[in-house]
Amino acid sequence: MNHSFDALIIGAGQAGPSLAGRLTAAGWTVALVERQAFGGTCVNTGCTPTKALIASAKAAHTRRQADHYGLPPTADFAVDLAPVQDRKDTIVAASRDGLETWLTHMAGCMVFRGTARFLSATTMQVGDDVLAAPRIFLNVGGRPARPALPGIDRVPHFTSSTILALRELPAHLVIVGAGAVGLEFGQLFRRLGAQVTIVERSPRLLPHDDADVAAAVHDLLTSEGITLRLGAECISMSQEDGRPVVQVSCEKDASPARGSHLLLAMGRQPNTDDLGLENAGLRADKHGFIPVDEQLQTAVPGIWALGDCNGRGAFTHTAYNDFEIVAANLLDHDQRRVSDRLPASAIYVDPPFAKVGLTEDEVRAAGTPALVGKRPMTKVGRAVEKGETQGFIKVLVHAETDQILGASIVGVGGDEAIHCIVTAMYARQTAAFMRRNVFIHPTVAELIPTVFGELKPLPTPTDH
Incomplete structure (x- = not known):
């Protein structure tokens, strides 16, 4: 079935729904396409679930430290991961369901569920539907990267998305990658009671930040009993007795890292590989990002890229600012630019x-x-x-x-x-x-x- 709109928004992550709200309020007809869960990475597999888990881990950590606050020591206790995950899931569902309800009841907005693919610079196909519009906004987000490490196909492993469904606490979680994802998951699982080893190629944590920052974070994690295997080169995977083994080559210690569970936390990649960009005259860069200008317009007039897929920021706050930039330029005659914002993160x-x-x-x-x-x-x-x-x-x-x-x-x-x-x-x-x-x-x-x-x-x- 063919449909025509003033605008197509592909993806219901941080930028897409707010843009739909502004455009429909201005009298535009909008089609919004989402193939998975409303809210994108932040709500479903990023900020909301991880910070909920971090809060539970903080409570467990504080409980164990009762005597530091002049309170009676708390006896050792074991964390049941299932109710911790249930709490997280309740918080996520409330946010996701609220967003979906808003969008599906938004006047002037029609929601389509499925994968969108370009047929031309002004048309996209979603299942049996062909959607046409003079303006298309790509807000397709990203997913955990899966580097081609030797042996990875033969070893069961989690990503930052799939580990959110884990119901039993790992005895020993081995994490490959010490970026924000690896560090946050490492500390929260350690505080919940797991042994944790983090394997990182760089000779120090946070190589793009100052040395004193890296040293402070290093000391924090090791003081809580996390094992850091830094300077790990030639990383490969195998199994022994059904358990993951990570082989490394380190100057100080070349012994394998063994655990009960394995988490890959080696960056993210944009969800641009199945959009059919070539049909619209677009081309992604070598990392899969869609190049944009200061107003987030792509090389093809009438197509914009917002959020994680444009390579101009990989955070919820930058994605939301992308929406603000586009809305300001289109609706408010306010020439806001990407370079107006300061680099800030946590x-x-x-x-x-x-x-x-x-x-x-x-x-x-x-x-x-x-x-x-x-x-x-x-x-x-x-x-x-x-x-x-x-x-x-x-x-x-x-x-x-x-x-x-x-x-x-x-x-x-x-x-x-x-x-x-x-x-x-x-x-x-x-x-x-x-x-x-x-x-x-x-x-x-x-x-x-x-x-x-x-x-x-x-x-x-x-x-x-």
């Missing part, structure tokens, strides 16, 4: 690591004269009171203009406190401005003005 180990702007290495590589301010969480009253003193607050400032270049916070509340600095950077404020702020006591954020008041020249690498 990794939800506990305590979390959050950052905005440039790292020390990036500042040095650019030859920018810079100052740095740093304060350990042991000097932050709120962290001491909560009994969570790991980490630090660090800020980078241009030595000549006083502009804020970037910041990193490893520590309790850091994922929230960082927004004081994010907002100041968007407002193009200076370190002098930050020093004059008066924040509420007792909070982690109240120390940010103090850190900006303790600036020193950024040391060269040889000064460390």
Whole structure:
């Protein structure tokens, strides 16, 4: 059956539903296509389920530490993973079902379920339906990557998506990959009671972040009993007695990593390989991303790419901002651009690591004269009171203009406190401005003005 609309939106992830709401409110007719679960990665296999699990793991960890808070010691207890997963599933379902109800009842929006494939630059096929529109918005998201490691086809393994259905706690979880996914799953499963080994090719954690950040996260994880196998080259897989074995070649330790379960956490790839891009005159890059301009338009007029599939950000907040950019340009005559946004993100180990702007290495590589301010969480009253003193607050400032270049916070509340600095950077404020702020006591954020008041020249690498 043939259908015509003002716009097609492919994917009900973070950007798609909100765009459908704006376009239909403006009087457009919209077809929205989703082949799996409404809400995309964030709601179903990303932020919502993982942060729900992290909250359960935090509760288990705090319970075991009762004596640290002057409470009677808690006897050892075993976590039943099934009710933990049930709690997570209830939270996910509420979000997903609410979104689906909104979309299916949205005036001017027709929902199609299935895989969309281009027939031309203005038409796509979904099952037996052919959908036509002068404007098409691709919001197809991504999925866990599956690198061609030797032996991987012969070893049962989980991805960050499939492990969310696990109902029994692993005795020993081996994780290959130490990005955000590997670190978060590693800590949460360790806190729930599993033994955890993380295998990583890089010689240190977080190779794209500052060395002091990596060291703080390293110490945090090892202090909780997680085994880190860093500098692991020539990774391959096999089985012994039905259990996974990860062979590695490390300078310090070349012994295999053995466990009861295996999780692959080696990045993600965009869901662009089955769109029939060539039929629309489009071509993905070597990583599968669809190139876009500052307004998220592709090389073909009338086609936009939003969210994880465009290579301009792999976060829920950047995907939502993609929607804002497109809506502003199309409906509000507001020329918003991708380059308007600051790079900001967080990794939800506990305590979390959050950052905005440039790292020390990036500042040095650019030859920018810079100052740095740093304060350990042991000097932050709120962290001491909560009994969570790991980490630090660090800020980078241009030595000549006083502009804020970037910041990193490893520590309790850091994922929230960082927004004081994010907002100041968007407002193009200076370190002098930050020093004059008066924040509420007792909070982690109240120390940010103090850190900006303790600036020193950024040391060269040889000064460390």
